[in-house]
Structures are given as C-alpha cells and as structure tokens.
Amino acid sequence: MGWAILNDCRFGAAGGAPPVSGNHPHSARNNPMPHFFLFLTIVAYVFSLGSYSRYLRAGKEISGRLGTVFLVLGLVAHYFALLERARGSHTVPYHDLNGSLSLFGWLLALTYLGLELFHRQRSVGAFVMPFVLAFFLAANLTEG
Numbered sequence: 452m453g454w455a456i457l458n459d460c461r462f463g464a465a466g467g468a469p470p471v472s473g474n475h476p477h478s479a480r481n482n483p484m485p486h487f488f489l490f491l492t493i494v495a496y497v498f499s500l501g502s503y504s505r506y507l508r509a510g511k512e513i514s515g516r517l518g519t520v521f522l523v524l525g526l527v528a529h530y531f532a533l534l535e536r537a538r539g540s541h542t543v544p545y546h547d548l549n550g551s552l553s554l555f556g557w558l559l560a561l562t563y564l565g566l567e568l569f570h571r572q573r574s575v576g577a578f579v580m581p582f583v584l585a586f587f588l589a590a591n592l593t594e595g
Contacts, residue, residue, distance in 0.1 A: 488532040495525030496584045503576030515573035529557045549590045556586030
C-alpha cells in the first residue's frame, strides 16, 4: 500500500514514466554531450582502423599500439554514448533496432580487444574495425 502511494506521487496517478519532452534534463536539446560522445566514438574508431591498416601494411609496432589505444578510447566513448541513449530513452539501449546495432558493435569491439590482448595479434584489427564502425554508424545515422 505504501509503495503504491509513493509510485502515484512519483509518476502520476496513471502510473508509468512521465513523457519525455524537450525540457527534460537528459534530452539532446538540453544536453549536447550525446553528440560529443558520438563524434568522439566515430573519430576514435576511424583512427583505430587507420592505425590497424597501417600496421598491417607496414608492420610498425607503434601503429598497432596506436590502433589499440584508439580502440580503447572508442570503446569508452561508445559506452558513454550507449549510457546517454539509455538515459534519454529511459530504457535499456537494446530496446530498439538502432540500440541493438550499437550495442552489438560495442560488444564486437570489446570481444576483439579481449582477443587481441590475449593473443597479441593486432593484424586482425584491420578486418574487424570496419564492421564495428559500420554497426555504430548504421545505428546512429539512421535515427529519425
């Protein structure tokens, strides 16, 4: 009984979450950070792809390490982009197709990073990163 009263006070008599409007503190209009994390993720993934491709072509160890550093930076930025998506929609990030694509790209990048750290083989990054980038771009550029 006590929880029902608290729920009515918090979400209104009809129940459920209040509608999200443009004045909501986590909306994109009031918070430009989601765009920052999207941009940072794209830049980091593109630099990671370039570094891994250079490592595959030239074999320089510094290029492979830079690819890994940019991959880690991209994973962190992608995580915060997923977090902002979840906050903005008030649900899990895989609730819709775009969120699922983005989450799949993040998990693919995380899995590759784990395999790279375990096997110490960086040449595969040039083949994995285009897929990660494609999933991330497909998820974030097709939103309406």
